[in-house]
Amino acid sequence: QLQLQESGPGLVKASETLSLTCNVSGGSINRNIYYWAWIRQPPGKSLEWLASIYYSGISYSNPSLKGRVTISLDSSKNQISLKVNSVTATDTALYYCARQWDVAVVGPEAPFDHWGQGTLVTVSS
């Protein structure tokens, strides 16, 4: 059974860098049929896609974040990581990692078929 577990600091100071890790168990991230993604949900707001990455390292990120987002993976640890720099209060959100898969599509446009439980990050001033 695939499981994704996000972890991170919980509280980050404004202007600093937010770093999160997603530990994947029950399956390898090093497969050419999946993308892996980060999505967030600010309090009271909708979901927002942040970035996706392929096992080869090819990545895509949301242009609305203006280059502040970096996604990476560590196949040896079966982990996906996210960094968001220069955070502000608007980066306060529940952050999810997810797997993307569709038998007909291998790309960042594939649906998110498995999600972690999410980790809450609060940006303090």
Added chain:
Amino acid sequence: QSVLTQPPSASGTPGQTVTISCSGSRSIIGTNFVSWYQRVPGTAPKLLVYSTNKRPSGVSDRFSGSKSGTSASLAIRGLRSDDEADYYCAAWDDSLTGRVVFGGGTKLTVL
């Protein structure tokens, strides 16, 4: 303001069929597949429909998706109390460098 427009709320009584709409543009819904997610408060989102009208293994056939032009819909047949949740549509946006976009979400209340 989300790129995909959903009604903020919907409601129905047990046994009814409820439809949730998702409106977008040609570069989004018009040319790409739509997926739908259910989020019960306190739990992770769950994929209900992908490729506009396909269901993952284990998802009830009470949930069905469709698309016409630049709008998509999620229908929930035989409404049950445990269908009470937030529902989100999502699709790929071909504009600029490309991105995944979500709808604003629809809170479904089972009366």
